[in-house]
Amino acid sequence: xxxxxxxxxxxxxxxxxxxxxxxxxxxxxxxxxxxxxxxxxxxxxxxxxxxxxxxxxxxxxxxxxxxxxxxxxxxxxxxxxxxxxxxxxxxxxxxxxxxxxxxxxxxxxxxxxxxxxxxxxxxxxxxxxxxxxxxxxxxxxxxxxxxxxxxxxxxxxxxxxxxxxxxxxxxxxxxxxxxxxxxxxxxxxxxxxxxxxxxxxxxxxxxxxxxxxxxxxxxxxxxxxxxxxxxxxxxxxxxxxxxxxxxxxxxxxxxxxxxxxxxxxxxxxxxxxxxxxxxxxxxxxxxxxxxxxxxxxxxxxxxxxxxxxxxxxxxxxxxxxxxxxxxxxxxxxxxxxxxxxxxxxxxxxxxxxxxxxxxxxxxxxxxxxxxxxxxxxxxxxxxxxxxxxxxxxxxxxxxxxxxxxxxxxxxxxxxxxxxxxxxxx
Amino acid sequence: xxxxxxxxxxxxxxxxxxxxxxxxxxxxxxxxxxxxxxxxxxxxxxxxxxxxxxxxxxxxxxxxxxxxxxxxxxxxxxxxxxxxxxxxxxxxxxxxxxxxxxxxxxxxxxxxxxxxxxxxxxxxxxxxxxxxxxxxxxxxxxxxxxxxxxxxxxxxxxxxxxxxxxxxxxxxxxxxxxxxxxxxxxxxxxxxxxxxxxxxxxxxxxxxxxxxxxxxxxxxxxxxxxxxxxxxxxxxxxxxxxxxxxxxxxxxxxxxxxxxxxxxxxxxxxxxxxxxxxxxxxxxxxxxxxxxxxxxxxxxx
Numbered sequence: 098x099x100x101x102x103x104x105x106x107x108x109x110x111x112x113x114x115x116x117x118x119x120x121x122x123x124x125x126x127x128x129x130x131x132x133x134x135x136x137x138x139x140x141x142x143x144x145x146x147x148x149x150x151x152x153x154x155x156x157x158x159x160x161x162x163x164x165x166x167x168x169x170x171x172x173x174x175x176x177x178x179x180x181x182x183x184x185x186x187x188x189x190x191x192x193x194x195x196x197x198x199x200x201x202x203x204x205x206x207x208x209x210x211x212x213x214x215x216x217x218x219x220x221x222x223x224x225x226x227x228x229x230x231x232x233x234x235x236x237x238x239x240x241x242x243x244x245x246x247x248x249x250x251x252x253x254x255x256x257x258x259x260x261x262x263x264x265x266x267x268x269x270x271x272x273x274x275x276x277x278x279x280x281x282x283x284x285x286x287x288x289x290x291x292x293x294x295x296x297x298x299x300x301x302x303x304x305x306x307x308x309x310x311x312x313x314x315x316x317x318x319x320x321x322x323x324x325x326x327x328x329x330x331x332x333x334x335x336x337x338x339x340x341x342x343x344x345x346x347x348x349x350x351x352x353x354x355x356x357x358x359x360x361x362x363x364x365x366x367x368x369x370x371x372x373x374x375x376x377x378x379x380x381x382x383x384x385x386x387x388x389x390x391x392x393x394x395x396x397x398x399x400x401x402x403x404x405x406x407x408x409x410x411x412x413x414x415x416x417x418x419x420x421x422x423x424x425x426x427x428x429x430x431x432x433x434x435x436x437x438x439x440x441x442x443x444x445x446x447x448x449x450x451x452x453x454x455x456x457x458x459x460x461x462x463x464x465x466x467x468x469x470x471x472x473x474x475x476x477x478x479x480x481x482x483x484x485x486x487x488x489x490x491x492x493x494x495x496x497x498x499x500x501x502x503x504x505x506x507x508x509x510x511x512x513x514x515x516x517x518x519x520x521x522x
Numbered sequence: 523x524x525x526x527x528x529x530x531x532x533x534x535x536x537x538x539x540x541x542x543x544x545x546x547x548x549x550x551x552x553x554x555x556x557x558x559x560x561x562x563x564x565x566x567x568x569x570x571x572x573x574x575x576x577x578x579x580x581x582x583x584x585x586x587x588x589x590x591x592x593x594x595x596x597x598x599x600x601x602x603x604x605x606x607x608x609x610x611x612x613x614x615x616x617x618x619x620x621x622x623x624x625x626x627x628x629x630x631x632x633x634x635x636x637x638x639x640x641x642x643x644x645x646x647x648x649x650x651x652x653x654x655x656x657x658x659x660x661x662x663x664x665x666x667x668x669x670x671x672x673x674x675x676x677x678x679x680x681x682x683x684x685x686x687x688x689x690x691x692x693x694x695x696x697x698x699x700x701x702x703x704x705x706x707x708x709x710x711x712x713x714x715x716x717x718x719x720x721x722x723x724x725x726x727x728x729x730x731x732x733x734x735x736x737x738x739x740x741x742x743x744x745x746x747x748x749x750x751x752x753x754x755x756x757x758x759x760x761x762x763x764x765x766x767x768x769x770x771x772x773x774x775x776x777x778x779x780x781x782x783x784x785x786x787x788x789x790x791x792x793x794x795x796x797x798x799x800x801x802x803x804x805x806x807x808x809x810x811x812x813x814x815x816x817x818x819x820x821x822x823x
Contacts (some may be wrong), residue, residue, distance in 0.1 A: 107717055111529040178684070180666045183659040183711045190529045192709060204686060212690040331542045336575040344574055350539040350690075379570030389527050390536035404546055429686045443691050444624070446546070503689045512695035513686045 118219030325413035326354035557593035560655030611643030
């Protein structure tokens, strides 16, 4: 009888990462290689790709075809939107946000990076650090991704040269010196041949580090400070049933910190204090809950709490309750951002109206220089702006907490999501 | 990393968060219930998200009339157990009313027809959001779909012009007549779903476990001869086999797998060593390389 695999698979960790690079950097090939070599590709998927490769006249199986989803992309041979890929090894489960690297698609990179713990940035060994490498790195820092892996790809085309790799590492460090990046790891690879992707390269014995997959399996993400609590209330659960006539539960996902029954808490915007009397997850009653968990909790005192309110710790840093914010904004649509126009602002479970009072400067992400005097923002622009909201938002700085520090701009006419903002002050 | 959630706890928390956003942001949401394991897990998550209150969405089942009876039995028991409301949209009724035309021939299926019944049912009950159990790992087109996926007034998805979706901020704003499809388990894989069923001890329709059934082979795929719905070619002979379903649609598009899996643990082991994707058994995906994308544009689940 085969050993049951069930139990070992139940308590793995999830790592979400984003990949950035242009078509020519071999990003789709790298993802195809990760899926293929980690045996996450099934026979029927491989057959479909083999057939598609043949009908296109490719001699070898084109692993890039595994990840290029929509019809238009297959026809043009490029990835045009964010696609999510899933694979698992016995050590971890992975979600890849696969985003294109073309200049006009900054917005897609920002989208992919918004949910990622780690960013993989590809560099073509023949070309070295390009403008777009810096652009990808800038976005990783803007979105506060704490871990970056720079994969120097196509090492097979530069004779697996240590000198080429070392020069690129040096160039990258120099060119990214001004960026607020966390830890950066450099790995020389050949996605096409598989060197240092899943298996250690036999062609580059001078490289002492881990292959990419092993690195992704073992990288420790920075620990979150646990000295404060943030629970944005999404929904109030009131059964009003015979069995639960007076039950009033505040449902939400812990954006930061942990809670246990008996903890003293404070609610915003009312700034009243109370005590946690129960923590529930479905029919289960919990003693405690940690960051990332969706719970439903009850409080000792009957205070008025509704969607959009935030439950926080009594001690520790308190959230801002403000109507004026400094934001980094990335604009996504052809409809420009115009100062003085009213936008719907969504922030955690809150919604209000907001007006951009001033565009302080646009950021040229290739040169990372500030351009003053802009009166509107267009698609793919990144800028520092001053936002005023109709009602106060309960917020934190984006660098301290993604959920409490991020917001989106919605067009009141078309209902479309037009841009994203990160609170910097 | 002191207290990291396991992947199942994290996925569960994300899905519950999404379901609560649906309840908070829409007027009349529903859950599309197919009787398959994904919509079963989704229903249990919804139960969990709002307990001890009743889940604020009815289940909507689009009934092709070509069901396995086990699916219907299971559905009715589940609705009773979780105290949910059930609405059934009938493809037969759409055919009788002349809104759709039944396919003929050996490969006839009502799979395509159910899109019309679905859109009519959503309109009849004025649903503004329909939650489905689709996962991004299932298929290439789904890998790019948003969690809150906008549909125009004709129920169509526009893959070229999806709304940006960042962090965990979901924008449910829409014009009258438009609606959303929401996919709370987008980020789950087939394996995650099975592990969760195991961990939470969720009962499943008996079809998922190996049983004896009369079937026949077509293009390398076993299909059900009982209930006797699929029209067989003269050379397609009926034999009894030990089979189970890896996914459940209606009878015409549900492939059967030869299997000896009698428990969830057996199934997880079988999937862990499987070499074919679960949709590999679905006839509807094989019609063309981009068939899912084509169906989705028309308003398919």
